[in-house]
Each structure stands twice: as structure tokens, then as C-alpha cells.
Amino acid sequence: MSLAGETALPHPEKAPxxxxxxxxxxxxxxxxxxxxxxxxxxxxxxxxxxxxxxxALGLAAVVTGMALVGxxxxxxxxxxxxxxxxxxxxxxxxxxxHAQISGNRVTNRRIGLIHGNLLLGMSYAWWNDKHxxxxxxxxxxxKDPDVAADVLVFTSKQAAxxxxxxxxxxxxxxxxxxxLTLLEGLALKLYGFQDLRRQTGRxxxxxxxxxxxxxxxxxxxxxxxxxxxxxxxxxxxxQALFGLHLGMAFAPNHKGMDMxxxxxxxxxxxxxxxxxxxxxxxxxxxxxxxxxxxxxxxHHLFPSMPRPHLRLxxxxxxxxxxxxxxxxxxxGLVDTYRQxxxxxxxxxxxxxxxx
Numbered sequence: 001m002s003l004a005g006e007t008a009l010p011h012p013e014k015a016p017x018x019x020x021x022x023x024x025x026x027x028x029x030x031x032x033x034x035x036x037x038x039x040x041x042x043x044x045x046x047x048x049x050x051x052x053x054x055x056a057l058g059l060a061a062v063v064t065g066m067a068l069v070g071x072x073x074x075x076x077x078x079x080x081x082x083x084x085x086x087x088x089x090x091x092x093x094x095x096x097x098h099a100q101i102s103g104n105r106v107t108n109r110r111i112g113l114i115h116g117n118l119l120l121g122m123s124y125a126w127w128n129d130k131h132x133x134x135x136x137x138x139x140x141x142x143k144d145p146d147v148a149a150d151v152l153v154f155t156s157k158q159a160a161x162x163x164x165x166x167x168x169x170x171x172x173x174x175x176x177x178x179x180l181t182l183l184e185g186l187a188l189k190l191y192g193f194q195d196l197r198r199q200t201g202r203x204x205x206x207x208x209x210x211x212x213x214x215x216x217x218x219x220x221x222x223x224x225x226x227x228x229x230x231x232x233x234x235x236x237x238x239q240a241l242f243g244l245h246l247g248m249a250f251a252p253n254h255k256g257m258d259m260x261x262x263x264x265x266x267x268x269x270x271x272x273x274x275x276x277x278x279x280x281x282x283x284x285x286x287x288x289x290x291x292x293x294x295x296x297x298x299h300h301l302f303p304s305m306p307r308p309h310l311r312l313x314x315x316x317x318x319x320x321x322x323x324x325x326x327x328x329x330x331x332g333l334v335d336t337y338r339q340x341x342x343x344x345x346x347x348x349x350x351x352x353x354x355x
Contacts, residue, residue, distance in 0.1 A: 028270040028301075031320040035302060040313050044306040048092075048101045052111070055088045059119070063221065066234075070226030079234050083241035086185075089115045090122070090246060091291030091307075097128045098303045117210035121218070123192030125199055125207050135303055139259045139276040146254070151180060152344065154255065159347050171352050174345035181247025182240040189215075249289070252336045253278055253296035256343030257329065273300035274321060278339070279314075279330040286333055287311065297328065 035041060062082045069075045093115035095101055096108045109124070116124035130145050137143035141155060149158040152173050162170040169176065189211075196208050222231035258275045260267060267275070280286060280294035287294060295310035298317050305313065321328040331339065 027268060027324050031270070031301070031317065034316050034320070035305075035313055038312070038316070040309040041302065041305055043101070043103060044308055045102065047306065047308050048095070051088075052092060055085060055092065058085045059089070063225075066221065066225040070230060073230065073233075075226055075230055076234055076237060079237040080241050082238050083245055086120060086238075086242045087245040087249065087291070089119050091249075091293075093120070093122070093124060093127070094131075094291070095307055097124065097131060100304055100306045113206065113210055117192070117207055118214055118217075121189045121192065121211055121214035123195050123207055123211065125203055126192050126195035129195075129198075135300060137260075138273065138300060139254050139257060140262065141259060142262050147259070152177070153347060154344070155259065156347055156350055159351055162351065167351055170348045173348055174341045177251070177341060177344060178244065178247070181244045181251070184243030184247050185239040186243070188243075188246075248337075249291055249293055252340040253280075253293060255340035270301070270324070271326060273297065274317075274326050274328065276300075277329070278336060279328075280336050281330055281332050294333075 059082075062078050062085060065078050066075055069078075092101075093112045096112040096115065099105070099108050101111055102108050112124040112128070116122045116127060134144050134146045139147055141147055141158075147154045149161070151169060153159050153162065153170055159170050192207070192211055196204050196211075199207060218235075222235060226234065254276055257278050260272065260276070274297055277296040277300050279297050280290060282290075282294060292307035292310050293299060295314060298305065298310045298313045301317060302310075302313065318328050
């Protein structure tokens with residue numbers, strides 16, 4: 001399919017993505033050496049300390065506001081603010097999971113548990129397991145859990161197996177994508193509790209206790225600061241907008257990009273990460289709104305690179321991709337959603353044709 005402003009992308013079922021020679025270590029090594037030479041893999045402890053403190057102050061301010069105006073329906077105006085701050089909280093947990101914040105594994109885990117389990121009710125262990133598998137094999141239909149057939153599907157082969165209500169979802173999945181993200185905040189909580197069955201010993205105890213503490217704290221906060229009707233409306237609005245924000249940040253960076261052929265040639269690190277990822281152009285607001293994930297190519301090439309360094313690494317990555325002949329996909333914020341939705345729409349086309 002031909003998409004404006006970007007190299008034409010082959011349909012995932014028609015041909016192996018990018019018939020390029022397999023990556024070799026020498027393709028990535030010069031770029032890695034360049035990035036290391038600029039100290040872009042060095043931790044930014046002070047930056048993260050300020051970010052965490054600012055986010056904590058913002059959360060405290062919202063809680064104070066809820067206590068002050070909870071008896072009024074104006075309290076609902078704080079729900080979107082809390083949703084945005086919760087997305088910031090998720091971004092911090094994400095960075096901790098990639099060891100961007102500290103070189104100490106225990107410190108990163110503690111930050112992740114606080115920002116994931118305690119503050120969001122989202123399991124840090126579940127997220128790390130799933131997200132690390134995604135990073136290892138992005139857009140690989142057999143290995144990336146983010147493109148496994150679930151509520152949405154991402155290849156025509158997956159779509160062909162959908163019948164009944166799931167078939168209806170697939171036919172209309174492009175239109176349903178954003179409405180479905182309104183449920184993402186609740187789904188993440190559910191997935192965390194389900195993952196406790198996989199966990200064992202101390203990890204299960206700590207993760208489970210913090211997830212329960214979050215729910216108890218969240219319910220207590222709502223019921224002690226506002227009437228029941230206000231609390232129900234606030235929770236619904238907050239969770240829906242939180243899920244929407246996360247969906248807008250995490251979903252479009254790979255959808256519609258190349259999908260490695262499971263039976264074809266294996267790509268090395270450079271091609272595997274660059275060809276399956278899409279960057280989003282923009283300035284300060286885009287960086288802030290997407291938590292740095294708009295530099296998806298740089299993030300996938302260097303997962304442990306601190307968030308503020310991703311922008312600084314972009315020019316080197318672009319130049320290196322140009323030198324080795326690998327397309328570097330980058331588009332605007334609105335267009336990235338258009339391309340992702342178009343891909344999902346085309347995947348569902350065979351089911352619509354059968355009606």
C-alpha cells in the first residue's frame with residue numbers, strides 16, 4: 001500500500017518485508033560506537049529525579065484539589081489532568097523497566113513497582129515480560145505479543161480465522177481502535193492480576209500486595225473526597241482518558257510497518273529494529289505527550305538510552321541508515337495514526353468483502 005510521506009509498505013501476507021540482505025554485526029557496530037562516543041548511553045539521574053519529583057507534586061496537587069472540590073461536579077475537571085499525570089507515571093515505569101533511570105537493577109525495579117503497581121495498578125513484572133519480548137522481535141507475528149491475535153488482528157491470515165463477534169470486530173477494527181483504547185486502563189489492571197499466576201514466591205507476594213494496595217487506595221481516595229455519584233463518574237472519565245492516552249502513545253509506532261517473514265531470512269539488530277518502527281515528527285509537545293516514544297527507532301536500537309538523549313541520537317541514526325541503505329520511517333503525529341488505522345482497515349478487508 002502506498003502511504004503519503006513514507007516509503008510504500010508491502011502487505012504482510014503478500015511478501016517478506018524488505019528483501020534486503022540480512023544484517024551483519026558491522027552494520028550496527030559503527031553506530032553503536034558513535035553513540036557511545038557521544039556519551040548518549042550515560043544515565044541522566046538528575047533529569048529523572050526532577051521528572052519523578054515533578055510528577056509526584058502534580059499527583060499530590062490533584063489529590064488536594066479532589067479533597068477541596070469533591071462535593072462539586074467541577075471535580076470532574078481534574079479527571080483529565082489525573083489521566084495525563086498517570087500517563088507520565090507509566091512513562092517513568094516504562095523507562096525504569098529498560099534500565100534507563102539507574103544502572104542498579106534493584107533501584108529500577110523499585111521505581112517500576114512504585115510507578116506501575118502502586119500508583120497505576122499495573123503489574124511491573126507483567127509489563128516487563130511482555131514488553132521485552134516485543135523489543136526482542138518487533139512485529140514478528142510468532143514472537144511479538146503486541147501483534148498476536150487478540151481483540152485486534154494485524155495480518156490477513158489472522159483475520160481469516162475470525163468468525164462471529166470477533167469477525168465483526170475485525171471488519172470494523174480501524175473504526176473501533178480509539179473507542180477500545182478507552183478500556184485500556186482497566187485491561188492493564190486485569191492483565192496484572194492474571195499474571196500473578198505466572199509469578200512465584202516473593203515476586204508474586206510483592207506484586208500482588210501492591211496491586212491490591214492501589215485498588216484500596218484509589219477507592220478510598222474517591223469515596224473520602226466526593227459523593228458516590230461523583231466518584232463513579234470521576235473513575236469512569238479518568239480511566240477512559242488514561243487508556244486513550246496510553247493507546248495514542250504506544251500503539252501507532254509499529255502498526256503498518258514491515259513484519260518479518262517468520263520463515264525467511266533473519267535480520268540483525270539494526271534492520272530488525274529500524275524496518276519495523278516508525279518515528280513521529282514534532283517538537284517539545286510531541287516529545288512530552290508521547291513520553292519520548294516518538295523516537296521509536298532510536299528507542300528500539302538503544303532501549304537503555306535515557307529518554308532525553310533519544311532526540312540527540314536521531315541525527316546519527318538517520319545518517320547511518322542512509323549510509324547503509326536502510327529506509328528511516330518518520331511522519332507527522334496525525335499521519336502516524338492514519339497509517340496505523342489504514343493498515344488495520346486493510347487487514348479486515350477480506351471479511352468485509354465476504355458480506
